[in-house]
Amino acid sequence: MAQIVSRLHRRRQQSSLVLEGAKFAFRASEEGPGKVRSVSGPIVWVIWYLGTALELAFVVCSIARKSFFRYFFLNLYFLLAVALSVVRQLTLGSFGPSSDEYRYVYFYTDALLTVALYMALISLYSHVFGELRFGKYLRLTAVLLLLGTALFSYAVVAQSTQYLSTTFAYELSQNLYFVGLVLTYVLWGAVLKLRETRTHLVQFVLSLGVYFSAYAASYALVNLASKYSVVELIGPILGCLLPLSWTITMLRHSEDTHLVPADLVAVPR
Amino acid sequence: MTAALIFVVSLVTLLMFFVSYCRSLTASSSRHILSKDVRDVTGISAAASERDFIRVTQLLRLCPERPEDRAALRAVGLYFGILSLLQKTVARIAPSLDLWTKSERAGCANFAAVILDRRIAFSREILAQQEKF
Numbered sequence: 001m002a003q004i005v006s007r008l009h010r011r012r013q014q015s016s017l018v019l020e021g022a023k024f025a026f027r028a029s030e031e032g033p034g035k036v037r038s039v040s041g042p043i044v045w046v047i048w049y050l051g052t053a054l055e056l057a058f059v060v061c062s063i064a065r066k067s068f069f070r071y072f073f074l075n076l077y078f079l080l081a082v083a084l085s086v087v088r089q090l091t092l093g094s095f096g097p098s099s100d101e102y103r104y105v106y107f108y109t110d111a112l113l114t115v116a117l118y119m120a121l122i123s124l125y126s127h128v129f130g131e132l133r134f135g136k137y138l139r140l141t142a143v144l145l146l147l148g149t150a151l152f153s154y155a156v157v158a159q160s161t162q163y164l165s166t167t168f169a170y171e172l173s174q175n176l177y178f179v180g181l182v183l184t185y186v187l188w189g190a191v192l193k194l195r196e197t198r199t200h201l202v203q204f205v206l207s208l209g210v211y212f213s214a215y216a217a218s219y220a221l222v223n224l225a226s227k228y229s230v231v232e233l234i235g236p237i238l239g240c241l242l243p244l245s246w247t248i249t250m251l252r253h254s255e256d257t258h259l260v261p262a263d264l265v266a267v268p269r
Numbered sequence: 270m271t272a273a274l275i276f277v278v279s280l281v282t283l284l285m286f287f288v289s290y291c292r293s294l295t296a297s298s299s300r301h302i303l304s305k306d307v308r309d310v311t312g313i314s315a316a317a318s319e320r321d322f323i324r325v326t327q328l329l330r331l332c333p334e335r336p337e338d339r340a341a342l343r344a345v346g347l348y349f350g351i352l353s354l355l356q357k358t359v360a361r362i363a364p365s366l367d368l369w370t371k372s373e374r375a376g377c378a379n380f381a382a383v384i385l386d387r388r389i390a391f392s393r394e395i396l397a398q399q400e401k402f
Contacts, residue, residue, distance in 0.1 A: 188286070202293050209286035216279035223272035244340060245290070251337035252297070259296050 047236045048085075054243035055082050061250035067200075070255070073123035074204070077116040078243060084109040107169040114173040114180075118146065121180055121187070121208065127201050128190055149175050181212045199257040200249055207245035214238045284351075291348035294341050295376040298383035307386045317382050319374035322349055325381040332388035333395065342384055349377040 055078040062068045068075055088102075088109060095101040122142040126135055153171040187205055196202060218234040225231050303313060311317075311325055326346065352370045360367040 185282075188289075199293070199297055203290065206286055206290040206293055210283060210290055213279050213283035213286055217276055217283055220272045220276035220279060224276060248337065248340050252341060257297065259293060260299070 043233060044236060047233070047240065051236070051240045051243065052082055052085060054240055054247055055079075058243050058247045058250060061247055065250055065254065067250070067255060071123070071200075071204075073116075073120040074246065077113070077120045080116050081113055084113060103166055107166040107173075111169040111173045111176075114176045115146070118142075118176055118180055121183055124201065124205055124208070125183075125187060125190075127198075128187065128194065128196055128205075145179060146176070149179055181216065184208050184212050197258040197260070198255075199253045199259050200255060202259055203249040203253070204246060207242060207249070210245070211238065211242045214241065287344075288348070291345055292373075292376075294345055295373075295380040298380045299376065301379075301383045301386070303382055304386050304389070306389055307382055311382060311385065313382060317375055317378035319371050319378060322374060322378035322381055325378060325385055329381060329385050329388065332385065333392055335384075335388060335391050338384050338387065342381065345377050345380050349374060352377070 058078050059068070059075050062071055062075055088105060091102050091105040122138070125138055125142070129135065129138055150172055153175050154168060157167045157171050184205065188209055190196075191202060191205055215235065215238055218231070218238055221234065222231050303317075308314065310328065311321060313321055317325070326342075329342070352374050356367065356370040356374070360370050
């Protein structure tokens with residue numbers, strides 16, 4: 001389970017896939033650091049531009065709605081995603097796709113983005129549990145979980161002598177993605193249990209759940225039908241889902257909008 | 270084998286989150302009171318029924334789009350399609366599921382009617398602005 005779901009972290013490879021797609025090659029697609037595969041270029045460029053535009057759109061919308069600081073970590077994640085895409089592109093242009101420099105930049109920015117997404121998820125926890133006054137314990141648990149995941153990742157790759165640092169970044173990224181997936185399910189349970197009514201929060205959490213689940217499905221599909229190159233495009237397309245749905249939420253609803261909790265449960269209780 | 274299992278499990282969870290997401294979209298418009306214009310043009314008297322969805326979406330195509338509604342409407346349209354499929358298959362042997370799909374489809378129709386209401390108001394606003402010039 002963990003092995004397949006861990007491939008979720010490939011979402012962050014969307015940017016790299018696109019950048020290198022223009023050169024008809026991208027690195028480290030399936031087997032971890034060091035592998036090279038080919039993929040069609042123009043489509044992935046379009047997806048990359050769309051994804052970046054949506055990420056920026058979310059930030060603009062949250063500024064317009066005066067919610068930038070309220071959802072600071074969500075904004076930080078998207079801003080970081082855009083900035084790191086530029087850094088990757090510059091590194092790629094300067095050193096080329098086969099260079100060690102690009103490999104280091106790629107895998108460390110990937111790990112950094114996963115940590116940023118983890119922080120965004122924890123910030124949603126803070127919003128949901130904010131009124132229960134155990135924010136301090138929540139932050140402590142989040143840090144311990146992050147450190148635990150990092151230690152576990154190190155323990156897994158410690159015996160590898162070659163590419164230790166990039167393999168660690170890769171392992172940390174995929175394990176953290178898996179932890180994030182589990183935490184999203186737990187958070188959704190808490191939203192229902194606590195009868196959370198804030199539309200923004202509810203839709204942010206649900207979008208994250210859709211995104212994580214769709215990613216798990218897409219990578220299982222890649223494993224099942226790897227001979228069809230079109231399945232490789234599903235991942236990058238899904239990468240646009242999160243900024244799209246969060247932007248829709250920001251556009252459609254104000255911070256004061258509330259939902260009836262009973263309407264959210266598929267089967268009435 | 271493991272990949273197939275993961276695929277099935279993740280599809281189930283995806284469906285669960287997607288249903289809840291669509292419910293959160295339709296729930297956000299459940300308290301909206303439809304204007305007289307929309308009720309006249311769609312024939313909805315009090316509350317939208319499941320049969321109104323297709324007619325309302327056809328009417329929606331005649332109005333200028335609002336960018337913030339487009340993606341949400343597509344998501345709800347997809348949800349309506351899944352519910353229709355469910356109604357034609359599994360719900361035939363499970364009466365409680367049939368009732369549930371009917372109420373959900375009615376929720377989708379109500380959501381589309383609310384969007385139509387907003388689009389009509391939006392069109393009027395544009396016309397009013399044009400008349401000023």
